[in-house]
Amino acid sequence: MSVQDNKSSFSGVTIDGRMTQGITSAIPKKRQDVLKWYGWGYKDSHFYVDGQTICFQGDRYPLEGCALPYFTDWVYQKFNLKVDPTVPFPELPTDFPKPVINEDFFNDIKSLKISHSDKGEDRLIRCHGQTLHDIYNLWRNAFERIPDIIVWPKCHNDVMTIISFAHKHNVVIIPYGGGTSVSGSITCPQNETRMICILDTSQMNRMLWLSRENLTVCFESGIVGQDLERELNKIGLTVGHEPDSYEFSTLGGWVATRASGMKKNVYGNIEDLVVKVKMVTPNGVLQRECSAPRVSCGPDFNHLVMGSEGTLGVVTEVVLKVRPLPPVKRYGSLVFPNFEFGVMFMREVAKRRCQPASVRLMDNEQFIFGQSLKPVKGWLGSVFDYLKKSYVTNIKGLDLTKICAATLLFEGELEDVQRQERLIYEIAKKFKGFPAGGQNGERGYILTFVIAYIRDFALNQEIVAESFETSVSWDRCSSLCRNVKLRVENECSRYNIKHFLISCRVTQTYDAGCCIYFYFAFKYTGIHNPVETYEAIENSARDEILSSGGSLSHHHGVGKIRKKWYKETVSDIGFSLYEAAKKQLDPKNIFAAGNLRTRENQVEEKNSIPILKARL
Structure with a gap:
């Protein structure tokens, strides 16, 4: 793999000798037309209250317009809560933080004729991911800093040009795919004084080439999981990568977060599926030249890209293994x-x-x-x-x-x-x-896709709920589950929380261990700062996980919410290696989302930070 400045795409073949075209995605460019602006999932799918009974609206999932009296009873018994049908969901704000504009960068973007927007609504819905903290702040219109501009590149070359402008003018770039992050990795850094540009990859969703003989395919990174599978299924193929966020997350996001899917036993995790990846950095393009199935040429820098969480560059194209349906x-x-x-x-x-x-x-x-x-x-x-x-x-x-x-x-x-x-x-x-x-x-398998919708409904009914995960060796699996549950119970007692849920499941298995997924929720009636309380308890649970032999993360990544443990997890020398890669690929720290790191590589004043102007 080498850092290059060339602008060529991956070599390969077109499908049946024809040039491939962009697809019509299930998620449009104007996301809010189909997706909720204030939470998870489709606008036409949600839990609501009819009388005193919880119901589900929408025909995309197996609950299909059902009344759920058993679930209503369970909520009452577990949380001592009678659901309230009168509580409204929040309304979209009409006032937004003023954008900070670097005029030189803004003029360069306009000259490219690349689609862009500085509208408050577009900026707001891309200032966050899907953590409990994000949604709670969103509902209360509490974000003081949101992105200043959104750009929609259409290809790898567009990304190269945008990154070169950002590097030249010292503008922050945050890559944005499906917006499903639950680690805070795409949440807009609130203390950033430079102009922040969201690079939305959603218009980069083409299948660039397919090799049936080699069972490999090249996609642009912005393709959404359900779109990728639909297009491959049409020609009798599958990638088989199916994370819980599969409906909305993107290929680039899977790579950047080192994702895992529910069917990894047959098809593998993302690191098993990726043959070759192309990432644009401020110092050039990082990619491996050879598409052979395995090479022994020093460290595999595919693994530097996978898990980098938007801190080193933008993933633009990915070669994947495919299998017959x-x-x-x-x-x-x-x-x-x-x-x-x-x-x-x-x-x-x-x-x-x-x-x-x-x-x-x-x-x-x-x-x-x-x-x-x-x-x-x-x-x-x-x-x-x-x-x-x-x-x-x-x-x-x-x-x-x-x-x-x-x-x-x-x-x-x-x-x-x-x-x-x-x-x-x-x-x-x-x-x-x-x-x-x-x-x-x-x-049970399909209901996995519905569970995320419950979080937003619960928050509206004075229950905070979220999940967190880890991986652990087999000999510590049962004890880790017991220890974490006990730790959460003790923390709830310390905070005088009487009505809560802490449960777990084993979701992926390996030779040496497994992934454990925890769900934690509590009734926050009377608690002044419920999300801070939740995060304090989850942090204690994470301390317990680490002391019980578990990992910092199995597939959610580090992001911002776990970065305080990152250095001790990878060791001092490992952290220094990451810092060295960051300095080499992104010397001005324009990829300044603040993920993974325990300290920010702040650019000194002498590096000619341009004057920032508020653009009304």
Whole structure:
């Protein structure tokens, strides 16, 4: 890999000999036409209250316009809260912070005829990601500093020109893809005095070339996950990368945050899928020349790009591995007497390397929560539910306050799927697990995409809720889960929080360990600063995770919310290596989002910082 100043694209072939075109994305350039400005997801999909019952509106997910009385009861029992139908969601502000304009940069951008905007609404909706802190501040119109201009490059060369202007005029660049970050990585730095330019990659979404023989494809980085898969599925292929944010996150974001997907067991994490990546830095273009499947040419600088979180440059083009679409897809589910038996099952499956495309283990709290999201059935459906519950408790002798469940997804050729199903169910039987049906598995898998919508509804009903994750070795998996839960319980007691939820699931498995995902929520009625309180408790949980042998992050990244632990996580020498790369690639610190770092590389006054002017 080398740093170059050339402007060529990746070499390769066009599809069927034709030049590829930009696609019509599910997410338009004017995002607010389709997505909520104030929270997660589509405008036409949300939880609401009808009378005293929580309901879901929208036909994109399996809840499809359902009334959810079981979920309503669960909220009351768990949080001692009766939902209020009269609480409104916030309205879009009409006043916005005035932009700070570097006139030389602004004039250069105008001369390029690249689409750009300094409208307050466009700037506001791109000043943040999806952390609880971001949304809470957004609802209260509390951002004092938002970006000053948005630019929409259409290709790699546009990005090179924009970055060269920013470097020349000392303007901050924050790359923006899908806006789904939950680490604070794209949140506008509030103390930045220079002009801030959001480089929105959404118009860079072409498939540049495809090699069917090599099963590789080159996409521009701004393509959204669901668009990427839809285009490949049309020609019988898939990348198979499916993070929880898959509907809205972009390929460039996956690379920049070192993302993981729910089907990584078959297709791999992003580092397994990337063959070659191109990143524009202020000092040139970083890329590897060869597209061979593996090279031994010193350190692999693909891994410098992956996880850089917008601090070193902008990812513009990515070569990925693709696979033929699997002819068979089947869901399944398992029930275990308790979480420990479930973890032993997961360990055995990983040890034997027989994981299906996805296998995720929920603890009892999450299992009950998932069951509460089922809609009311008719008389016959209620009878079947009673019989199933009776079977679990009376015949199997399980305690409903301890049981846990696993969701399964199998993909591949029919014979391979059937063989894998038999093996998985045999292993489950060794640990007192038994099948609970494909319908439950499919529902549990797809409901993952709905959970994020609950956060915004809960916040409007005086409940703060968020998730955090880690990875850990197998021998410490169960103890880490217990320790973190106990730490959160003790912290809640210290803050006099009586109504809260702390639960976990094992979402990805490896030879040496697994990923653990925690959900934490509490009722904040009477608490003056609920988000600060939440963050204090989560920080304590993170301290516990690290002391229990867990990682700083499995796939969310570091961003701003975890950067205080970054140096100790990578060691002093590792931190120095990162600093050296930063200095070499971005000497003026124009990629100054403030992620990963424990100190900012501030540019000294002598570096000719231009006079900043407020542009009304």
